[in-house]
Amino acid sequence: MKKRTPLFDFTQKVNYKNEILAGLTVAMTMIPESLSFAILAGFPPLVGLYAAFIAGLVTSVFGGRPGMISGGAGATVIVLIALMKSHGIEYVFAAVALGGIVQICIGLFKLGKFIRLVPQPVMYGFVNGLAVVIFMSQLEQFKIVVNGQTTWLQGSQLYIMLALVALTIGIVLLFSKITKAVPASLVAIIVVFAVVLLFNIDTKTVQDIASVKGGFPPFHIPNIPLSFETIKIIFPYSVIVAAVGLTEGLLTLNLVDEITGTRGNSNRECIAQGSSNILNGFFFGMGGCPMIAQTLVNLSAGSRARLSGIIASLTILLIILFGAPVIGKLPMAALVGVMMMVAITTFEWTSFRIINKMPAHDIFVGVLVAVVTILLHNLALAVLIGVIISALVFAWESAKRIRARHYMDEKGTKHYEIYGPLFFGSTAAFIEKFDPLNDPNHVIIDFKESRIADMSAIEALNNLTKKYSQLNKVIELKHLSKDCIVLLKNAEAVIAVNVIEDPTYKVVS
Numbered sequence: 001m002k003k004r005t006p007l008f009d010f011t012q013k014v015n016y017k018n019e020i021l022a023g024l025t026v027a028m029t030m031i032p033e034s035l036s037f038a039i040l041a042g043f044p045p046l047v048g049l050y051a052a053f054i055a056g057l058v059t060s061v062f063g064g065r066p067g068m069i070s071g072g073a074g075a076t077v078i079v080l081i082a083l084m085k086s087h088g089i090e091y092v093f094a095a096v097a098l099g100g101i102v103q104i105c106i107g108l109f110k111l112g113k114f115i116r117l118v119p120q121p122v123m124y125g126f127v128n129g130l131a132v133v134i135f136m137s138q139l140e141q142f143k144i145v146v147n148g149q150t151t152w153l154q155g156s157q158l159y160i161m162l163a164l165v166a167l168t169i170g171i172v173l174l175f176s177k178i179t180k181a182v183p184a185s186l187v188a189i190i191v192v193f194a195v196v197l198l199f200n201i202d203t204k205t206v207q208d209i210a211s212v213k214g215g216f217p218p219f220h221i222p223n224i225p226l227s228f229e230t231i232k233i234i235f236p237y238s239v240i241v242a243a244v245g246l247t248e249g250l251l252t253l254n255l256v257d258e259i260t261g262t263r264g265n266s267n268r269e270c271i272a273q274g275s276s277n278i279l280n281g282f283f284f285g286m287g288g289c290p291m292i293a294q295t296l297v298n299l300s301a302g303s304r305a306r307l308s309g310i311i312a313s314l315t316i317l318l319i320i321l322f323g324a325p326v327i328g329k330l331p332m333a334a335l336v337g338v339m340m341m342v343a344i345t346t347f348e349w350t351s352f353r354i355i356n357k358m359p360a361h362d363i364f365v366g367v368l369v370a371v372v373t374i375l376l377h378n379l380a381l382a383v384l385i386g387v388i389i390s391a392l393v394f395a396w397e398s399a400k401r402i403r404a405r406h407y408m409d410e411k412g413t414k415h416y417e418i419y420g421p422l423f424f425g426s427t428a429a430f431i432e433k434f435d436p437l438n439d440p441n442h443v444i445i446d447f448k449e450s451r452i453a454d455m456s457a458i459e460a461l462n463n464l465t466k467k468y469s470q471l472n473k474v475i476e477l478k479h480l481s482k483d484c485i486v487l488l489k490n491a492e493a494v495i496a497v498n499v500i501e502d503p504t505y506k507v508v509s
Helices: 015-042 045-062 074-087 088-106 113-117 120-142 155-178 184-198 228-260 266-282 292-300 307-327 334-348 361-378 379-399 427-432 455-470 482-490
Strands: 143-146 149-152 401-406 412-420 442-449 474-478 498-500
Touching: 015 045, 015 184, 015 292, 015 307, 015 334, 015 442, 045 113, 045 266, 045 307, 074 088, 074 292, 088 228, 088 266, 088 361, 113 228, 113 266, 120 143, 120 228, 120 292, 120 334, 120 361, 120 442, 155 184, 184 334, 184 455, 228 292, 228 379, 228 482, 292 307, 292 334, 361 379, 427 455
Parallel strands: 412 442, 442 474, 474 498
Antiparallel strands: 143 149, 401 412
């Protein structure tokens, strides 16, 4: 059983060196990504950095588990592009804040636990698709804008970029084998930065994306009319932002649980995310959610506590306030190399080794989730599709397990012993087991090895009862568990059957 991680565990031994260095590494990788997503959505660049600072700080302190990194993630930003184009950024801020309220409500009602319903094949597909998306997204940095047109780097610029990326990957691979005392990713960034400055190499830098200079995020009430019409406009976006953000967040939490062997608190994560998005809406942030790539960077750098996330967010704030001239010169090749290594290590290579041992439907689900993730870049939709298909497959397989054994006792009563769950998928097969026309006047159905699960099962029993009743025959139910009896009593307006109470029968829960 996994150990649940408390909100503040003061007995936990924190490796301060690892936490600080991991936080610095994460900050370096968050800046260009947050800027890119902000520019993609048409926001001012600083709106992305403010989101990284606010979301990172709040969720690191109050989130559902240590080690997770939040910021201005693309999954939530993409949802808001249409609203930005149609109504402007003030409506975006309002939608983000309202989405935060929705997330808090989900946390308060303890709905975060439903992430446990995600099957392992879906997680394999999700992680593998995510790894490909992370890798492919880095190829955008091999493009440059010339005269308003985006083109691929060519000639010496391309070769320099490729060489620096290869140098970064080589340093990460080599240094990680030499020592774990310092994050290999941070060492690679520093070395490549030094090489570029020392030899005055002309290559793409962070400042080529956008300026990172600004002030402390100011308090700002979204300038929108307070009316029902406004709520109608922003509420659909808020719900989608909340749903996508929580899906990303809870999947990330699940992934970190698997890596660290501990268990986070999904409901607390929902509340922390919601709180950060409310603050984003009132402090010029574009909203956000946990960033899986940066979380994996954080974990690979040795972080296991909350301090690294706090360090990362405060580093971003300090860079906004004071460090823009230095960070602006950071070569993008170094960050691209680090993220490519994250993609490579994120991929579940073991899934290839066990693929011949998995059922065919699990392989199909895993591949489908990966393909949808890669093609649509919509992790929430990919996981939802995977869960739905897995649920349908489970229902189909369970429906085939309904069986019945029958015999006659010395009194001439016919007994049907039912095996397997009775639910919407198995009702047709259940009805076929009976022979009302040729059965005796007294029939007992024994549910000792079965359960009545839903309304479809009750309706099947009702139809069966009618068939026997029309033939003036009595049908009784035996060995019903307590939850089945409650279900039937709640549906007395629909069905009237005789239940045989058996005080000696116990159901082990």
